[in-house]
Amino acid sequence: MSKETLAKFFHNTNLVSMTVAREIAGQFSYKAVSKHDFLLTEGKISDEYYFLEKGYMRAFAHDTEGNEVTTAFCSPGQVVFEVASFFNRTRSMENLQALTDCEGWFITYKQLNELFHALPEFREFGRSILVKGFSDLKTRMLITITETAEERYAQLLKTSPETFQHAPLKTIASYLGITDTSLSRIRKELAKK
């Protein structure tokens, strides 16, 4: 596993040249996270801008009754961090946990800002990450309030089947906004068809 993969990831956005991509990648440090371990726990300040090269993670928070609610699934090739905590330097309400053994690369908030300052192309990259996260969430919000649980499940199954190989069903249920009981029944229905 080398930083060349990382450099290619930056370059593939079409926002940075390969030369600059290598320069950026050079600042990152390797980090592995074992299955079930946390990249970030609630109450801490998210300080690692983490490129996930291998493995799967999830983000989860707690609702008003204290139940765990999965808020996102992360797959290889994504940047994983808690946006509000990271940029505002505030305590995170969310946890970031490895669903499988993970490997990847990170820089700190301080390093990120230095790179943003020095390299306008990297600023563009940073903005594109934020914008993509925002617009994906908007899409999900629209689907959540307009489609039934069965439709939402079917879409998730189609768009990210890898998730199912790594997350238990109750985790997926909470992401969909339903109970594990209901998800079980929905799966039974769909199996018939």
Added chain:
Amino acid sequence: MSKETLAKFFHNTNLVSMTVAREIAGQFSYKAVSKHDFLLTEGKISDEYYFLEKGYMRAFAHDTEGNEVTTAFCSPGQVVFEVASFFNRTRSMENLQALTDCEGWFITYKQLNELFHALPEFREFGRSILVKGFSDLKTRMLITITETAEERYAQLLKTSPETFQHAPLKTIASYLGITDTSLSRIRKELAKK
């Protein structure tokens, strides 16, 4: 109505000095939007970074069956634009419409980028707007999948009562992810208590 209000808005974020705030505000142009008129229509590229000084707006999209779904309410003191369309220069899936007569100030994408380039403090401001929008949406997502329609309605009523003075109930219903019929019944229930 003067640009001084706008300059103060930038300054109040604690990210820019009053001097720089006035310099930024100087670039904005006045724009009024009459009730029911559109700041942005679906299919166009969002090209106005619009500071809403007076009035109320809403964002809406269409679901898979073609029904209107309100995705956001905007009140005075907010920056109104469609993030993905604006930054990626792609066609917007959303509409931005005035719920009341509105007045405010805008700059174009080109102007925004020039300001971002020239003034690091303004870049910070721009980032803070994105981060806030993102984190508000995350909060809303969590509430949507964990609370009942009645609880969601009660919260909206408490946190932004102004919205109710300007938006018809069916618009609010679609924002909450329920039908206008259900909202009517929920209001009846809550009135009893």
Added chain:
DNA sequence: CCGGCTGCTTGCCAAATGGCAAGAAATGAA
């Protein structure tokens, strides 16, 4: 002042989802 909208409510019933508890199956640790 009239007539036609749109917005809001209500009754009746159907569909979707939840709560609880029990049991079966899979998983992980010793």
Added chain:
DNA sequence: TTCATTTCTTGCCATTTGGCAAGCAGCCGG
């Protein structure tokens, strides 16, 4: 392996939300 824990499923019934259609009220343009 064996035991304990977690995950998943299922039955029974309650609650939430939706669909449709009717009716009423308020608003706006002529």
